[in-house]
Amino acid sequence: MKVLVPIKRVIDYNVKARVKPDNTDVDLTNVKMAMNPFCEIAIEEAIRLKEAGNASEVIAVSIGDKACQEQLRTALALGADKAIHIQTDAKLESLHIAKLLAKLVEQQQPELVILGKQSIDSDNNQTGQMLAALTKRSQGTFASKVVVESGKVQVTREVDGGLQTVSLSLPAVVTTDLRLNEPRYASLPNIMKAKRKPLETIEASTLDVDLTPRVELIKVEEPSKRESGVIVESVSELVTKLKTEAKVIS
Amino acid sequence: MKVLVIAEHDNGQLKAETSKVVNAAVKVASSIEVLVAGHNVSEAAVSASEIDGVAKVHVVDSAAFEHQLAENTADLVVEISGGYSHIFASASTTGKNILPRVAALLDTSQISEIIDVIDSDTFKRPIYAGNAIATVKSLDALKVLTVRASAFDSQAQQSPCEVETLSFDVTNTLSEFVSIEQTESERPELNAAPVVISGGRGMQNGENFALLNGIADKLGAAIGASRAAVDAGFVPNDMQVGQTGKIVAPDLYIAVGISGAIQHLAGMKDSKVIVAINKDPDAPIFQVADYGLVGDLFDMLPELESAL
Incomplete structure (x- = not known):
């Protein structure tokens, strides 16, 4: 079974995003970038499927400018067999990404696509579901457990109020939640080895997808700040203030 | 339209x-x-x-x-x-x-x-x-x-x-429901509760979350957790408040033993009133809290429960 893992280069999750003074966007100049945490979980899950003998090949793919090859090399160092870089400098929406990935799915015919449920920059939570729709595949979103058996994949999903398990016919699309696994670190020998693994570049423009923007970014602002509060000295002072000042308890 | x-x-x-x-x-x-x-x-x-x-x-x-x-x-x-x-x-x-x-x-x-x-x-x-x-x-x-x-x-x-x-015939051959495991709780749902009390890594283990129960009972509160507490295996993920968990905006949010990582703040900073209890006076959670209480949560929680 071939597994395709789309990954995204994003701001490092420890870095606080700053808004540009002209309010046109978030300022990413000289900001540390990394693989989106949910994508790391997706890569890890694909590699585990391969190690368990359920997957034969793991292909990592990323869409963006040349810089995202850095994250593809990381994916290769973690254990992906090959990488595909879909090259574009355009600012893309989830729908565009899903359409480009659908073209790649058509070419590569992976039985399973595993990707992160959301990226920590745009926080959209759309791409996996859209890809499933465009490729007419089943979808198992927000997965905390993935079991592949006899032409099906059983996905346990993190839903409001509990866990839902669904059985999906392959081919399928799965999106990862936090508790699916704990990603490994790339070892130095594997980082060296990754430099020799195949990384293919495809120009997005050759995939025949309309990348015209559907959403216009008007402005980006800082969220309204909370006024700083007070440190209270004791539990009884806290309870008094909650009752008489904030009036949130009686 | x-x-x-x-x-x-x-x-x-x-x-x-x-x-x-x-x-x-x-x-x-x-x-x-x-x-x-x-x-x-x-x-x-x-x-x-x-x-x-x-x-x-x-x-x-x-x-x-x-x-x-x-x-x-x-x-x-x-x-x-x-x-x-x-x-x-x-x-x-x-x-x-x-x-x-x-x-x-x-x-x-x-x-x-x-x-x-x-x-x-x-x-x-x-x-x-x-x-x-x-x-x-x-x-x-x-x-x-x-x-x-x-x-x-x-x-x-x-x-x-x-x-x-309306009637609508479906032919779904792609996916099938297998089971649902619902978290049993007498408490209000996180998304709907007027008061939420959440524990973080400072709770030290899952058993200690029981310290929040009495307070939640008295306030009619839902109980939440930070991602750190979920990652550490203290509590299930559906209790997670944060960027990738539930986004809540109750009248009163009480953060206990939560340092206040960006990802957690994303899930609760629109709450009307925020209370933070943490032993580290420099914890970032105090920057968004209306009322901060610096001290050991294992002393503060029983005291808070009896004071309510």
């Missing part, structure tokens, strides 16, 4: 979020219709018809929709989508699962988790874990959006509007 709102329900009952999604919808257009798709949903449909501003409720009541699987629910929404200018759903795990599938099938770019409506094309939504607020304008003819329910008020009640039953 006409908005279709996908109702949030558990078959038996309509969830309070639906009324808040309608509240966002009335800011866009005057004509609002609601779809209730599920199994044995007649009571939920009546509740939907009583939300002020709703002109019509469409009901699809069939065993095929009992678990609201994305594959068949998206097909249903696409089938009835003609004539609407907007499709809204709550940014719950159900809405997040179904709506992007609908958007892709209708070839429209979805706008996720709006927190404000500027006009019928333009919306505000948080990005980068809420560290920035983007104002975005949809250029698509049909707009598909999820709504962060906690950012909107509930609608008033009205006398019931028209409820129409």
Whole structure:
């Protein structure tokens, strides 16, 4: 079974995003970038499927400018067999990404696509579901457990109020939640080895997808700040203030 | 312009979020219709018809929709989508699962988790874990959006509007429901509770979360947790408050033993009043707290419980 893992280069999750003074966007100049945490979980899950003998090949793919090859090399160092870089400098929406990935799915015919449920920059939570729709595949979103058996994949999903398990016919699309696994670190020998693994570049423009923007970014602002509060000295002072000042308890 | 709102329900009952999604919808257009798709949903449909501003409720009541699987629910929404200018759903795990599938099938770019409506094309939504607020304008003819329910008020009640039953044959060979494991709790749901008390890594283990129970009982509060507490295995993930968990905005939020990582703040910083209890006076949680209490939570919690 071939597994395709789309990954995204994003701001490092420890870095606080700053808004540009002209309010046109978030300022990413000289900001540390990394693989989106949910994508790391997706890569890890694909590699585990391969190690368990359920997957034969793991292909990592990323869409963006040349810089995202850095994250593809990381994916290769973690254990992906090959990488595909879909090259574009355009600012893309989830729908565009899903359409480009659908073209790649058509070419590569992976039985399973595993990707992160959301990226920590745009926080959209759309791409996996859209890809499933465009490729007419089943979808198992927000997965905390993935079991592949006899032409099906059983996905346990993190839903409001509990866990839902669904059985999906392959081919399928799965999106990862936090508790699916704990990603490994790339070892130095594997980082060296990754430099020799195949990384293919495809120009997005050759995939025949309309990348015209559907959403216009008007402005980006800082969220309204909370006024700083007070440190209270004791539990009884806290309870008094909650009752008489904030009036949130009686 | 006409908005279709996908109702949030558990078959038996309509969830309070639906009324808040309608509240966002009335800011866009005057004509609002609601779809209730599920199994044995007649009571939920009546509740939907009583939300002020709703002109019509469409009901699809069939065993095929009992678990609201994305594959068949998206097909249903696409089938009835003609004539609407907007499709809204709550940014719950159900809405997040179904709506992007609908958007892709209708070839429209979805706008996720709006927190404000500027006009019928333009919306505000948080990005980068809420560290920035983007104002975005949809250029698509049909707009598909999820709504962060906690950012909107509930609608008033009205006398019931028209409820129409639709039938829709589904052929879903892609996915099948296997089981659901519901977290049993007598407490209010995190999304709907007026008071939330959450524990973090400072709780040290899962057993210690019991220290929050007595306080939650007295305040009618839901119990939440930070991602650190979930990652450490103290509590299940559906208790997680944060960027990738639940987004809450209760009247009172009490953070206990939570340092205040960006990802956690993203899930609770719109709460009306925030209380932080932490032994580290430099913890970032104190920067967003209205009332901070510096000290050992194992001393403070029993004291707080008896003081309430």
